[in-house]
Amino acid sequence: xxxxxxxxxxxxxxxxxxxxxxxxxxxxxxxxxxxxxxxxxxxxxxxxxxxxxxxxxxxxxxxxxxxxxxxxxxxxxxxxxxxxxxxxxxxxxxxxxxxxxxxxxxxxxxxxxxxxxxxxxxxxxxxxxxxxxxxxxxxxxxxxxxxxxxxxxxxxxxxxxxxxxxxxxxxxxxxxxxxxxxxxxxxxxxxxxxxxxxxxxxxxxxxxxxxxxxxxxxxxxxxxxxxxxxxxxxxxxxxxxxxxxxxxxxxxxxxxxxxxxxxxxxxxxxxxxxxxxxxxxxxxxxxxxxxxxxxxxxxxxxxxxxxxxxxxxxxxxxxxxxxxxxxxxxxxxxxxxxxxxxxxxxxxxxxxxxxxxxxxxxxxxxxxxxxxxxxxxxxxxxxxxxxxxxxxxxxxxxxxxxxxxxxxxxxxxxxxxxxxxxxxxxxxxxxxxxxxxxxxxx
Amino acid sequence: xxxxxxxxxxxxxxxxxxxxxxxxxxxxxxxxxxxxxxxxxxxxxxxxxxxxxxxxxxxxxxxxxxxxxxxxxxxxxxxxxxxxxxxxxxxxxxxxxxxxxxxxxxxxxxxxxxxxxxxxxxxxxxxxxxxxxxxxxxxxxxxxxxxxxxxxxxxxxxxxxxxxxxxxxxxxxxxxxxxxxxxxxxxxxxxxxxx
Amino acid sequence: xxxxxxxxxxxxxxxxxxxxxxxxxxxxxxxxxxxxxxxxxxxxxxxxxxxxxxxxxxxxxxxxxxxxxxxxxxxxxxxxxxxxxxxxxxxxxxxxxxxxxxxxxxxxxxxxxxxxxxxxxxxxxxxxxxxxxxxxxxxxxxxxxxxxxxxxxxxxxxxxxxxxxxxxxxxxxxxxxxxxxxxxxxxxxxxxxxxxxxxxxxxxxxxxxxxxxxxxxxxxxxxxxxxxxxxxxxxxxxxxxxxxxxxxxxxxxxxxxxxxxxxxxxxxxxxxxxxxxxxxxxxxxxxxxxxxxxxxxxxxxxxxxxxxxxxxxxxxxxxxxxxx
Ligand code: NA
Ligand code: NA
Numbered sequence: 001x002x003x004x005x006x007x008x009x010x011x012x013x014x015x016x017x018x019x020x021x022x023x024x025x026x027x028x029x030x031x032x033x034x035x036x037x038x039x040x041x042x043x044x045x046x047x048x049x050x051x052x053x054x055x056x057x058x059x060x061x062x063x064x065x066x067x068x069x070x071x072x073x074x075x076x077x078x079x080x081x082x083x084x085x086x087x088x089x090x091x092x093x094x095x096x097x098x099x100x101x102x103x104x105x106x107x108x109x110x111x112x113x114x115x116x117x118x119x120x121x122x123x124x125x126x127x128x129x130x131x132x133x134x135x136x137x138x139x140x141x142x143x144x145x146x147x148x149x150x151x152x153x154x155x156x157x158x159x160x161x162x163x164x165x166x167x168x169x170x171x172x173x174x175x176x177x178x179x180x181x182x183x184x185x186x187x188x189x190x191x192x193x194x195x196x197x198x199x200x201x202x203x204x205x206x207x208x209x210x211x212x213x214x215x216x217x218x219x220x221x222x223x224x225x226x227x228x229x230x231x232x233x234x235x236x237x238x239x240x241x242x243x244x245x246x247x248x249x250x251x252x253x254x255x256x257x258x259x260x261x262x263x264x265x266x267x268x269x270x271x272x273x274x275x276x277x278x279x280x281x282x283x284x285x286x287x288x289x290x291x292x293x294x295x296x297x298x299x300x301x302x303x304x305x306x307x308x309x310x311x312x313x314x315x316x317x318x319x320x321x322x323x324x325x326x327x328x329x330x331x332x333x334x335x336x337x338x339x340x341x342x343x344x345x346x347x348x349x350x351x352x353x354x355x356x357x358x359x360x361x362x363x364x365x366x367x368x369x370x371x372x373x374x375x376x377x378x379x380x381x382x383x384x385x386x387x388x389x390x391x392x393x394x395x396x397x398x399x400x401x402x403x404x405x406x407x408x409x410x411x412x413x414x415x416x417x418x419x420x421x422x423x424x425x426x427x428x429x430x431x432x433x434x435x436x437x438x439x440x441x442x
Numbered sequence: 443x444x445x446x447x448x449x450x451x452x453x454x455x456x457x458x459x460x461x462x463x464x465x466x467x468x469x470x471x472x473x474x475x476x477x478x479x480x481x482x483x484x485x486x487x488x489x490x491x492x493x494x495x496x497x498x499x500x501x502x503x504x505x506x507x508x509x510x511x512x513x514x515x516x517x518x519x520x521x522x523x524x525x526x527x528x529x530x531x532x533x534x535x536x537x538x539x540x541x542x543x544x545x546x547x548x549x550x551x552x553x554x555x556x557x558x559x560x561x562x563x564x565x566x567x568x569x570x571x572x573x574x575x576x577x578x579x580x581x582x583x584x585x586x587x588x589x590x591x592x593x594x595x596x597x598x599x600x601x602x603x604x605x606x607x608x609x610x611x612x613x614x615x616x617x618x619x620x621x622x623x624x625x626x627x628x629x630x631x632x633x634x635x636x637x
Numbered sequence: 638x639x640x641x642x643x644x645x646x647x648x649x650x651x652x653x654x655x656x657x658x659x660x661x662x663x664x665x666x667x668x669x670x671x672x673x674x675x676x677x678x679x680x681x682x683x684x685x686x687x688x689x690x691x692x693x694x695x696x697x698x699x700x701x702x703x704x705x706x707x708x709x710x711x712x713x714x715x716x717x718x719x720x721x722x723x724x725x726x727x728x729x730x731x732x733x734x735x736x737x738x739x740x741x742x743x744x745x746x747x748x749x750x751x752x753x754x755x756x757x758x759x760x761x762x763x764x765x766x767x768x769x770x771x772x773x774x775x776x777x778x779x780x781x782x783x784x785x786x787x788x789x790x791x792x793x794x795x796x797x798x799x800x801x802x803x804x805x806x807x808x809x810x811x812x813x814x815x816x817x818x819x820x821x822x823x824x825x826x827x828x829x830x831x832x833x834x835x836x837x838x839x840x841x842x843x844x845x846x847x848x849x850x851x852x853x854x855x856x857x858x859x860x861x862x863x864x865x866x867x868x869x870x871x872x873x874x875x876x877x878x879x880x881x882x883x884x885x886x887x888x889x890x891x892x893x894x895x896x897x898x899x900x901x902x903x904x905x906x907x908x909x910x911x912x913x914x915x916x917x918x919x920x921x922x923x924x925x926x927x928x929x930x931x932x933x934x935x936x937x938x939x940x941x942x943x944x945x946x947x948x949x950x951x952x953x954x955x956x957x958x959x960x961x
Contacts, residue, residue, distance in 0.1 A: 017541060021523020021534055023516040026542035033548040040651075040704060047704040049545070050552025051691045053583055057500045058692055058811050060492060060823065063475070066468055066502070166817045170839060173820045243822065248479040250821035251495070255475035281513070284465040284502070288510030289517055291503040296545070302690050306651065306683075342519070358658070386521030404524065486787050487806040492823065559698050563718030563758065569694060570809035571797035576694075 003307040010035050010304065015342060018387070025289075029296030035303045052299040056291060060251060061163045064115060066287040067254035068160060071261045072119025073279035075110070078265035081123045083228035084109065085131070090217050090225055097199030097206030099135060100145050101192045103128045107149030108188050109232040111156035113239075113261075115163070115254065117382060118286060120150030121390055125397035133399065138205040140410045141198065143402055147390045148191060148414035151379040154345075156184035158239065161375055163250065164349050169357045169367045173250070175436040176371045182435050183372050187421045194417055235260050301354065325363040332356050333377060333422065340381025341388075348381065369425070372432040376422045383411040443606065446599045450611070453596040454512060457589055461509020467502040471495055489572045497579045504586030508593035514614065528615045532601040539598045546591045553584040647681040648874070650706035650866065655693060655714060655858070657813045658686045659838045663892050664768065664858075665709045668885035675877055682707070687812040700863055701759050708861045713793050719754040720937040725857050726793040727771040729924040731945045733854035733952065733960060735890055738767030745944050751859070754937065761867040763879065766886040767855035769893045771796060773848040774835045775826030776819065780910055782919055791815045792828040796852060799927050800828060803920070819843040828852065833896030836904060847907035850917045852924070 010031055017027035029049065037045030056062060075081045088102030095101065106128065110120045124146035132142040154161040157177035166173045199206040239257040242248040248256060265271040323331075336356070339348060353374070360370045382390040385408050394407050425431050478491035510516065523534060557580040560566040567573045600611040654665040661684070669684040691699040696715045699705045708715065712725025724731070732738060742748040742765050755762035773779060775788065786804030790797075797807025805828070810818055816839050818824040826844045827835075831851075835841040860882050870878070901909060932942040952959035 017538070018519040019522055020538045021518045021520055021526075021531070022538035022541055023511075023518055025516060026538075026545055029545035029549075030541035033545055037548070043702045044704045046548050046552030046555060047691060047695070047699050047702060048552075049548045050556055050583075051695045051699070053500065053504070053549070053553075054695055055688065055692045055811075057496045057579075058694070058814075060496065060810060060814070060818070061821070063471070063495055063499055066471065066499070067475075070468060163817075163821065166820070167814055170813065170816050172843065173817055242479070246822050247483055249823045251492075251823070252475050252479040252482075255472045256479065258472060259476065280465050280468060283468055284461065284506045285510045285513050285515035288503050288507050289515045292507060292516065305685065305689050387517075387519045389517075392517050482787075482789075486804060487789055489801065489806055492808060492810075555702075556695065556698060566716065566718065568809065569714055569716050569794045571794065571801050571807035573794070573798075 004312045006035070006039070007304060007307050007312070010300075010307075014300070018342065024387070025292040025296040028293065028300050032296060032299035032303050036299070036306075039303070039306070048299050048302050052295050052302065055298050056295050059167070061160065061167065062291070062294070063251040064160055064163070064254035065290055066283055067251075067258040068115045069118050069286045070279060070283040071254075071258045072114055072116065072122050073282050074258070074261045074265055074271075074275075075113070075119055076122035076126055077275045077279050077282075078268070078270035079127065080231065080261075080265050080268050080270050081106075081110070082127060083225060084231060085123075085127050087225040087228040089131070090214075090222050093209035094214055095196075095199075096203045096208055097137075097195045098208065099132055100137060100142055100195045100199075100206050103132065103142070103145050104149045104188050104191050104195070107146075107152055108156060108185065109229070110150075111152040111184065112158075113232050113235045113257065114153050115158040115160035117150045117153035117390055118393065120153050121146070121393040122397065124150050125394060129402075130399055133401065135209070136204075136207050139402060140406055141195070141205055142410075143394065143398065143407055144410035144412075144414045145191065145195065147383045147394055147407075147411055148379075148418070149188070151382045151390055152184050152188060154378060154382075155180045155187070155372070155375050157181055158253075159375065161345060161349075161378055162371055165353065165371045165374055168349065168353050169361075169371060171367045171371060175368050175440060178436040178439055179368050179372050179432040180375060183376065183421065183425050183432055186424070186431060187376075187418065190417050190421060191414065194413065231264060235264070297349075305354065325365070328363060329360065329365065329426075332360070333373060333426075336374070336377045337380055337384075337419075340377055341384040342386065345378040345381055345389075348378065366429065366433065368436065369429045369432050372425055373422060376418055376425065380415055380418050380422075384415060443603065446603055450596050450599050450603070453592045457508035457593050457596075458512060460589065461506050461512070464502060464506040464509070467498055467506070471498045471502065474498060489570075490574070493568065493570055493572060493574065497574075500579060501582050501586070504583050505589070507586060508589045511590070511593050511597065528610070529605065532604045532615060536598060536601045536605065539594060539601070542594045543591065543598075546587055546594060550584065550587045550591060553580065553587055556580055557584055647676075647678055648870065650680070650682045650862075651685065651690065651704075652682050652707040652709070653685040653687075653690055653696065653699075653705050654708070655687055655710040655812065657838060660834060661686045663837065664889055665885070667888050668709075668860075668881045671881035671884055672878060675881065676874060680874060680877075692811065697760070700861060703863045703865065706863050706866045709858065710861070711793070711856060711858045713795050716794075718758055720935050721751060721754050721941070723795045723931055723934075723938070724941050725765075725859060727796045727853035727856055728945070729796065729799045729852050729927055730921055731853060731949075732767065732857075734958075735767040735769070735855045735893055737948070737952075738765060738855050738857050739886070741944065741948055745948055747941065747944060750937065750941065755861065756864075759864050761862045761864045763860040763862060763867075764882045764886070765857055765859040766882075766889065768858055768889060769831030769834055769897060770851040770855060771828060771853040772831055772851045773826060773828045773846075774830075774832075774840055774844045774907060775846050775848070776844050777825055778846050778910060779848045779912065781912055782916055788825045789823065790826055790828045791818065791824050796828060799852070799924065802923055802927075816840055816843055830856075831893060831897045832900040832904065832907065833893055835907060836896075836900050841904070841906040845908060846910050847901075849901070849909055849911045850914075850920075852920065 014028055014031045017031065018024060033045045033049045036048040085106055088105050089099060092098035092102035103124065107120045107124065110123055129142060129146055133139060157180055159177060159180055162176045162180055163173055166176050235257060238260045239253045243253040339352060361367055382388045385391060391407065395404065474491050474495045478488060481488045523531065526534060557577060560577040560580045566576045568576055604611050604615045652669060654661050656664050666684055669682045672680055672682050687693065690705060693714055694716055696708055696710060697717055700708050712721045714726060751762045751765065779785065782803060789806045789808050792800060792807045801807060808824055815824065815827060819826065820843055827840055832847055928942050932939045
């Protein structure tokens with residue numbers, strides 16, 4: 001059987017097994033080891049499966065994962081982000097849809113503290129969402145706001161996804177992080193514009209806070225709440241200043257950030273045993289989920305690689321079809337988005353990225369710029385059914401009145417906004433590349 | 443049935459206890475990374491910190507894996523699965539848990555081969571200047587994967603029990619709206635805890 | 638007739654090299670291309686780069702079991718389970734030039750020792766060759782031995798053991814991750830290669846200085862094959878594989894020899910720094926002690942160290958160009 005056919009067979013079998021609803025890592029891992037055994041004998045099977053654990057062990061940026069997850073849970077469970085939410089609440093509540101716009105602002109600040117989307121998701125779903133629903137905000141819109149807003153965590157620096165991309169594409173992490181900053185803010189601005197337009201057209205979607213409620217808040221109170229903004233700035237500084245100055249490495253910085261968040265909660269007397277226990281337990285749960293999927297996906301990727309699938313696809317695109325580089329790039333992004341609906345970003349990263357990244361480089365595109373495109377695609381993948389982390393997190397955390405169908409429908413407009421952002425960054429690469437060029441003097 | 447129940451009780455309790463301890467390994471990891479940055483800033487950087495952190499991380503997610511499975515942390519693609527009734531879900535799981543068991547079995551096999559290797563030729567040592575022996579982490583991985591395998595069998599047993607008796611064994615087995623069940627087998631079963 | 642030969646299904650090998658794609662293009666791929674082109678369809682060797690199929694640490698086991706059929710690596714970083722482990726790679730100050738390696742193997746008896754030791758652990762050793770020297774490329778300036786103190790460097794295990802005497806903190810990560818690790822602050826640089834490799838793989842883009850002093854004149858890397866797969870190979874293909882490897886050695890010798898000179902002279906990404914020879918002698922003297930310690934580790938160790946001593950005496954007597 002030709003290798004291309006085996007590759008297609010592997011991929012479709014995996015899809016089919018994912019649809020049975022068995023645990024994702026089991027489906028990916030099973031296909032990987034079965035394929036390895038059929039192709040390379042039973043020794044190949046067990047070697048590939050097990051050595052993926054060793055690969056995971058040696059892939060040092062993964063050490064940041066439990067740190068960022070823990071930090072996210074500490075911030076949400078201890079409710080130290082409450083003040084932050086209230087800050088936006090009183091400052092933006094007067095506008096139609098203002099609370100939803102404020103939530104986007106909240107998500108941007110949280111994104112600057114954390115390298116994943118878990119923190120934003122946890123805070124958004126447990127603090128902002130109930131509050132927004134209580135104020136009669138449209139549930140479809142706000143559910144989408146939180147899912148889309150929290151996905152900024154992987155685009156606004158620091159970003160774990162961009163570090164993993166950096167390792168595969170061998171591009172400078174610093175430049176990639178800076179490249180994500182402006183597109184991240186631009187996307188946040190697009191979300192806000194979208195909310196503003198919808199609420200202008202139909203004010204019932206996002207009612208303003210009542211006059212009485214607004215009058216209750218004194219000017220002094222408003223100013224006092226601004227201080228809440230110091231927390232993310234502080235945590236961002238504690239993590240990033242030593243990192244940028246080379247005093248701490250990336251993984252050390254993530255530990256410092258986690259400890260800083262923990263100490264902030266202790267200082268604010270919010271670190272009860274229950275909060276602590278929940279944060280520690282949930283961190284184990286989420287970390288295990290990620291790590292087992294990565295382990296299985298690395299095994300899958302090794303077999304896929306071993307089939308020469310990478311070369312076959314490169315061949316097909318460049319030699320056989322002889323397509324224009326831009327057409328290839330757009331096709332790749334489309335296929336990425338399509339696969340992103342089914343696969344998670346870690347699986348995409350280890351299975352698909354090694355296939356595409358060299359091709360993008362060979363076509364003469366800037367790989368820092370492509371890192372931003374890649375990350376935006378991951379953001380889309382996070383929210384699109386049937387498979388996405390923000391989707392799962394939302395389902396696990398949302399109040400009962402939010403139904404599965406609501407969650408699915410809520411993301412549609414935001415996916416379109418993200419595709420728009422993707423198109424903008426593609427057409428105007430300077431959106432991504434200007435900031436790193438300024439800082440690094442390129 | 444009695445045997446199955448006893449098996450579930452023993453395995454779940456055991457993995458629950460291990461997971462509850464292992465979850466605090468997070469702080470070991472944090473401590474190592476913190477020490478790494480302190481020693482680098484004020485003294486000579488340590489030889490062992492990065493590699494030790496990697497060992498702790500692997501032990502953390504491999505040994506904690508079964509408890510995470512009890513908590514329902516391992517995501518599933520539930521486009522179709524999510525819409526099924528608890529009974530059909532159980533049936534589906536009975537049919538597909540074999541994938542999981544097979545995968546874990548192959549992992550364990552590879553783990554054992556690699557562990558045997560790590561004891562031969564005078565003991566395999568890591569390719570770092572610190573040169574730790576590798577058998578402790580490999581043995582840990584083997585133990586963890588074995589526990590995962592036992593947990594996967596326990597999940598199968600729970601589904602079989604549910605299908606045979608109609609009595610919910612886990613929280614997810616209940617029909618929507620039915621009475622919540624106590625912590626029958628020691629594991630924490632709230633779906634809300636899933637993620 | 639060729640048609641009949643081609644009708645049989647080709648012998649397929651999975652071959653993994655220690656090098657990443659950019660370097661592998663120069664150091665391993667020419668050999669694989671040669672075999673595939675010259676075997677007239679009788680062999681199809683598929684080349685995989687660093688950690689692609691199995692991580693480097695598990696490489697040797699995978700080769701023994703036949704998950705991988707062939708490997709290009711040094712004994713040290715692939716964690717060879719033989720006493721040769723410490724010598725393959727960069728044994729401090731054992732060589733001065735790239736041609737020292739084939740001379741040591743073919744004229745001073747290392748080839749027999751390698752062949753013998755690998756037969757014991759079930760792997761066929763084919764050939765060894767020299768590569769570039771082990772220089773330092775770093776983000777921090779090195780102008781004296783004291784500057785090594787506290788540097789976190791990506792380096793070979795044995796070289797790392799040796800350098801830790803000067804306060805270097807050797808860090809071991811997958812080859813392909815080293816470049817990003819400099820950017821994430823995990824590393825201050827590398828003690829891994831000559832300047833050709835620094836430019837080829839992109840390390841010159843993330844570090845600023847190149848130290849012209851080295852701790853070894855040439856890397857010792859080998860080609861290995863799974864024993865059964867080698868035994869199955871018809872004689873004419875064995876010859877072909879060996880010829881391809883020799884051709885690859887020749888190409889590589891030139892690539893490195895020319896590259897080291899050209900990039901030191903004209904490269905603009907790394908600023909050259911030098912520790913005065915009198916001071917660097919301190920490092921060389923420490924290597925002599927290190928040799929003594931290693932020689933005491935076993936009988937094979939002793940034999941190899943005595944061969945290194947013998948060879949070094951010879952070239953020292955001969956003088957330049959053998960001693961620079
Ligand atoms: Na972020
Ligand atoms: Na998705």
